[in-house]
Amino acid sequence: DQQVKQNSPSLSVQEGRISILNCDYTNSMFDYFLWYKKYPAEGPTFLISISSIKDKNEDGRFTVFLNKSAKHLSLHIVPSQPGDSAVYFCAARETSGSRLTFGEGTQLTVNP
Amino acid sequence: DTGVSQDPRHKITKRGQNVTFRCDPISEHNRLYWYRQTLGQGPEFLTYFQNEAQLEKSRLLSDRFSAERPKGSFSTLEIQRTEQGDSAMYLCASSLAYGNEQYFGPGTRLTVT
Numbered sequence: 244d245q246q247v248k249q250n251s252p253s254l255s256v257q258e259g260r261i262s263i264l265n266c267d268y269t270n271s272m273f274d275y276f277l278w279y280k281k282y283p284a285e286g287p288t289f290l291i292s293i294s295s296i297k298d299k300n301e302d303g304r305f306t307v308f309l310n311k312s313a314k315h316l317s318l319h320i321v322p323s324q325p326g327d328s329a330v331y332f333c334a335a336r337e338t339s340g341s342r343l344t345f346g347e348g349t350q351l352t353v354n355p
Numbered sequence: 356d357t358g359v360s361q362d363p364r365h366k367i368t369k370r371g372q373n374v375t376f377r378c379d380p381i382s383e384h385n386r387l388y389w390y391r392q393t394l395g396q397g398p399e400f401l402t403y404f405q406n407e408a409q410l411e412k413s414r415l416l417s418d419r420f421s422a423e424r425p426k427g428s429f430s431t432l433e434i435q436r437t438e439q440g441d442s443a444m445y446l447c448a449s450s451l452a453y454g455n456e457q458y459f460g461p462g463t464r465l466t467v468t
Binding site: 247275277279284285286287288289292294332334336341342343344345346347348 | 359361386388390395396397398399400403410411413446448455456457458459460461462
């Protein structure tokens with residue numbers, strides 16, 4: 244069973260525009276959510292996270308929104324830059340747990 | 356400042372051979388994790404250590420897999436009698452004991468022929 248789902252395998256946006264990456268989850272025990280970025284031949288790089296007690300967290304060009312009632316989170320990148328082109332993974336962790344459960348990833352391409 | 360390092364970066368082996376991978380975590384991190392990633396999927400949890408204690412193992416970790424962290428610093432992941440289905444990227448991550456973020460190494464790409 245896929246507890247974290249990223250339904251869009253790919254997303255293409257123009258440089259300077261907003262990129263919105265979406266993630267849905269089914270496990271009500273998840274209380275901490277993270278976004279990672281991955282370039283080819285490298286490990287995932289931590290981007291931004293959010294606790295379930297918040298609905299928004301912002302760090303520079305990156306903002307993560309959490310809608311607990313809908314079990315949905317999204318990552319907004321504004322403005323998008325060509326260097327943002329990578330695979331983005333959503334991950335979640337259960338209360339008092341350690342393991343991260345990842346989605347399948349979304350390939351973001353930012354066109355100059 | 357050094358991040359998580361993994362060795363080797365690539366490994367090609369014949370089916371039935373044993374392989375061992377090494378992970379060196381960020382020095383002050385006492386938790387160390389192993390994940391496996393196959394093409395088109397996100398990383399899947401295998402196991403994790405707090406210091407030298409192995410605290411959790413996934414059902415993905417068959418009896419051909421064994422992980423150790425003998426002195427609470429670096430860790431090794433051994434796969435015995437490799438199968439073609441073991442071909443994947445093996446990722447190591449580390450974190451503080453009460454830290455929420457896990458920091459990943461570059462991974463070891465295993466190809467079983």
